[in-house]
Amino acid sequence: MAVRVVILGGSFGGLASAYELRRHLRPGECEITLISKDQRFTFIPSLPWLALGSRTLEQISFDLGPALASREISFAHETAIAIDAERQIVATEHREHVYDYLVIATGHRSANEAVPGLGPVSGPGHSLMSPSEALELRGALARFLDSPGPVVIGAAPGASCIGPSYEFVFELDHLLRKRHLRHQVPMTFVTPEPVLGHMGMGGVGKLRQFLEGEFEERDIGYRTSVAISKITEEGVEIDGSKAIPSALSMVIPPLAGVAAVAGSPGLSNPKGFIPVDSSYRHPTYENIYAVGVAVALPPAGETAVPVNFPKTGHMTEQMATMAALAIVSRVSGMKSKTHELAARCVLDIGSRGVYMNVDPVRPPRNKVPTVSQGYRWLLTKYAFERAYLWNAKRGRRMPTALGW
Ligand SMILES: Cc1cc2nc3c(=O)[nH]c(=O)nc-3n(C[C@H](O)[C@H](O)[C@H](O)COP(=O)(O)OP(=O)(O)OC[C@H]3O[C@@H](n4cnc5c(N)ncnc54)[C@H](O)[C@@H]3O)c2cc1C
Known part of the structure; x- marks a missing residue:
């Protein structure tokens, strides 16, 4: 049988x-x-x-x-x-x-209830952990572009999926520059990570230095080791104190x-x-x-x-x-x-991609993580999406050698 x-x-x-x-x-x-x-x-x-x-x-x-x-x-x-x-x-x-x-x-399950005001159903904050939340954010973004203001993007305490918050802040920066609106939008990135690029993995080689440089060059403010405590129509409260003003807030929640x-x-x-x-x-x-x-x-x-x-x-x-x-x-x-888990992935940072190869994911590591950036990695990310969908739809697995 x-x-x-x-x-x-x-x-x-x-x-x-x-x-x-x-x-x-x-x-x-x-x-x-x-x-x-x-x-x-x-x-x-x-x-x-x-x-x-x-x-x-x-x-x-x-x-x-x-x-x-x-x-x-x-x-x-x-x-x-x-x-x-x-x-x-x-x-x-x-x-x-x-x-x-x-x-x-x-x-x-997205534990949005951990941050009061993290909607989209029960508050003004946005997320993009599911297709419905991403579509809701798309609508909110369209309204925001008609009437821009400050934005806060980041991750809540206890988050594990932090990469998309970096992608979203850089992609939004890129979009705003293309539309000649960036000068109207003060941007702040807030994260529970002790340093940028920690990613819950204890850091990824030179990713911290790279991200700090990108944020500084693009005039995106950032705060690390902070706990978002509330999202309101006016802004994002950090550690229970005064809010950072925000007309559009996107926060990655902790998961359950x-x-x-x-x-x-x-x-x-x-x-x-x-x-x-x-x-x-x-x-x-x-x-x-x-x-x-x-x-x-x-x-x-x-x-x-x-x-x-x-x-x-x-x-x-x-x-x-x-x-x-x-x-x-x-x-x-x-x-x-x-075997121990490795992680290869490509972050879309708007105008380019950043490739990371961390093996193993959990430190300490014998191999120094690879961090490489360039337009070719963004093209790789586009190609991987197409190839994955093409194969999976036909009952095939995709060789994951390149990573995402
Ligand atoms: C915005 C975003 C961007 C990301 N970007 C990257 C990236 O660039 N690279 C990367 O490597 N990873 C990325 N990730 C992480 C990656 O998407 C996850 O690792 C992956 O989706 C996990 O797959 P999974 O099968 O464990 O769970 P999920 O993708 O969460 O799927 C869960 C499945 O279970 C089903 N399900 C749930 N409950 C039930 C139930 N009660 N009964 C029946 N079915 C149920 C759901 O319908 C779904 O099919 C990203 C994640 C997010 C949210």
Whole structure:
């Protein structure tokens, strides 16, 4: 009888796990069902471009059903409500899915409630952690461009996904200069990081010096080791004191695990993230694996204001490969290996790209991180987005050698 693998989540972690499993196990050996509350895969790293109007949601997403069907993987467009790890069942709003192995790749819930006023639903602050938030920010930006004023961009205490806040501040700076509006917009970047470019990784080679230079050259004020305490219509309050004036505030929130995971007994830590071993297997439930943002990874070190460990798309793909190969090894006896996570990624800084290669992500490191900048890296980022979507839509994995 074929082994039943259920994969929860249809983004980088879920898709990479499904495709990797299918590369090694034929449909007769392994039935794979991927459950996702979203019908479409969205290339999340392009959300800043969606917010700035240079992409449509259609351009950066595709239907999961046909892509998965091309690899004989079943797709359930359903929302998981609970996981019964003892009975090996995932309950959705429609039915129960029984599994022999479960891969959880449900990503995060944005804990916007940690910062009063961080909307977009319940306050004036904006975010871009999801397609709907990025689209809301796009509308707010259009209104702002008609009547510009000061902006504050940054990350809240406890944030782990800090890269997009750097991308957004530089991309907005670039857009404002192109429209000859930059002189009307005082810009401030605020971050819990102890220094610019810490990124929750304890720093990335010469990235700090590079970012300081860029901010100073472009006249963007910055404050590090600060805790955003409130966002109002007038501005962004820091450490409970006087607000920095702001007509448009974009703040990356801290993250938590999704309700289905956080509410299922014995699965996660108090924040709803899932503990794992080196093959991304749950320490108690040995047939459950977790990958991507859903995984609990401790911070890289203590900081005055909390900054959490990042889980980038490239890291998610590595976790998915290791988890899938661990399952293959248990099903077929094939040997599998694990390794420390590396991170390669490209930041869009408006007019250019910055390539970073950090191996391993968690310091100390034997290899000195690479930080390289130039227009060619921005072109690489554009090409990677296109190539990833082209391949994933056709049931193929993308070699991640170049990074994002
Ligand atoms: C704005 C932004 C820019 C970024 N830029 C980069 C970048 O340039 N480079 C980089 O490497 N990384 C980047 N990242 C990080 C990268 O996007 C994440 O690492 C990646 O999306 C994590 O993938 P994931 O599969 O773990 O989770 P997610 O992408 O969060 O996906 C979670 C999936 O689970 C599904 N799901 C959730 N709950 C349920 C449920 N209850 N039932 C069923 N399905 C459920 C969702 O529908 C979704 O399909 C960026 C992130 C953001 C927010």
